[in-house]
Amino acid sequence: AQKITQTQPGMFVQEKEAVTLDCTYDTSDPSYGLFWYKQPSSGEMIFLIYQGSYDQQNATEGRYSLNFQKARKSANLVISASQLGDSAMYFCAMREGTTGNQFYFGTGTSLTVIP
Amino acid sequence: DTGVSQNPRHKITKRGQNVTFRCDPISEHNRLYWYRQTLGQGPEFLTYFQNEAQLEKSRLLSDRFSAERPKGSFSTLEIQRTEQGDSAMYLCASSPPPTFNEQFFGPGTRLTVL
Numbered sequence: 001a002q003k004i005t006q007t008q009p010g011m012f013v014q015e016k017e018a019v020t021l022d023c024t025y026d027t028s029d030p031s032y033g034l035f036w037y038k039q040p041s042s043g044e045m046i047f048l049i050y051q052g053s054y055d056q057q058n059a060t061e062g063r064y065s066l067n068f069q070k071a072r073k074s075a076n077l078v079i080s081a082s083q084l085g086d087s088a089m090y091f092c093a094m095r096e097g098t099t100g101n102q103f104y105f106g107t108g109t110s111l112t113v114i115p
Numbered sequence: 116d117t118g119v120s121q122n123p124r125h126k127i128t129k130r131g132q133n134v135t136f137r138c139d140p141i142s143e144h145n146r147l148y149w150y151r152q153t154l155g156q157g158p159e160f161l162t163y164f165q166n167e168a169q170l171e172k173s174r175l176l177s178d179r180f181s182a183e184r185p186k187g188s189f190s191t192l193e194i195q196r197t198e199q200g201d202s203a204m205y206l207c208a209s210s211p212p213p214t215f216n217e218q219f220f221g222p223g224t225r226l227t228v229l
Contacts, residue, residue: 004157033216045158045206045220091157101171103148103218105157 001026004092006106013082014114020067021077021109023092034075035093035103036066038086045091051075082113119221121207127227128197135193136224140209147190148218149182150206158206164190197228 005024013019025034036048051059051066059066067076079086092106120139128134140147145166150158161180162172166187179197184190194201204225208218 035216035218037218037220042222043204044222045208045218047217047219050216093157101163102160102173103150103158104160107155108157 002106003027003104004094004106006092006109008109009107010110010112012112012114013079013086015084016081018078018080019082019111021079021090021092021111023075023077023106025073025075025092025094027073027094027096029096031097033095034066034068035095036064036075036077037091037093037105039089039091039108041088048090049077079111084113084115087111087113119207119209119219121205121221121224123224124222125225125227127229129229130199131196133193133195134197134226135191136205136207136226137189137191138207138221139189140207141211141219142188144209144211144219145187146210146212146215147184148208148210149190149192150208152204152206152223153202161192194226197226199228202226202228 032053034051038046038048049059049061049064049066051068058068063080065078089108089110091108093103095103122137148163149161152158160173161176162182164184167184179195182192204223206223208220210218
């Protein structure tokens with residue numbers, strides 16, 4: 001089974017609108033971390049946000065928030081007030097264990113912000 | 116600090132040749148990771164180091180791949196007897212203690228095997 005599933009190959013959003021990128025994960029480890037990365041066309045991966053499995057509140061970082069639904073094993077990324085510079089590939093990732101080793105990445109979602 | 120750097124940025128080689136890539140992490144980042152990314156896919160974990168110790172290696176990693184981090188600073192990834200299927204972007208990332216939650220990625224080395 002895939003550790004990380006991103007079912008949206010491509011998404012479009014109007015500038016200044018909010019958008020949700022879906023991510024579901026699969027693990028039997030009670031302790032894990034969930035991550036979102038942005039990869040612009042330039043290629044460099046940029047860390048956006050982190051959510052620990054024991055965190056009580058959803059993580060937020062500026063315009064990014066992570067909608068963490070543990071029972072459903074989903075960790076959707078919400079980008080508010082989209083900007084043209086948000087156009088990029090977005091990857092969801094998971095690390096099992098508290099400071100575990102491997103990061104498992106999804107196949108990514110390509111986001112295009114329309115002016 | 117200038118971030119994670121990788122050299123070369125591009126490498127074109129003929130099948131059967133050996134290639135070596137270098138990664139210079141952010142100083143004081145204990146953990147260093149190598150990933151491979153092919154077109155349309157997310158990064159695939161290859162191996163990681165805690166200081167100079169290689170603590171985990173992907174089962175998918177062939178014996179033709181070897182990585183070192185001799186002094187706990189820079190790391191090298193060598194691919195012996197390259198095959199066309201090795202063509203990919205090779206990414207390096209480093210993480211700071213204590214949580215290692217944040218990974219800082221380098222720009223990658225794009226390998227093309229002819």
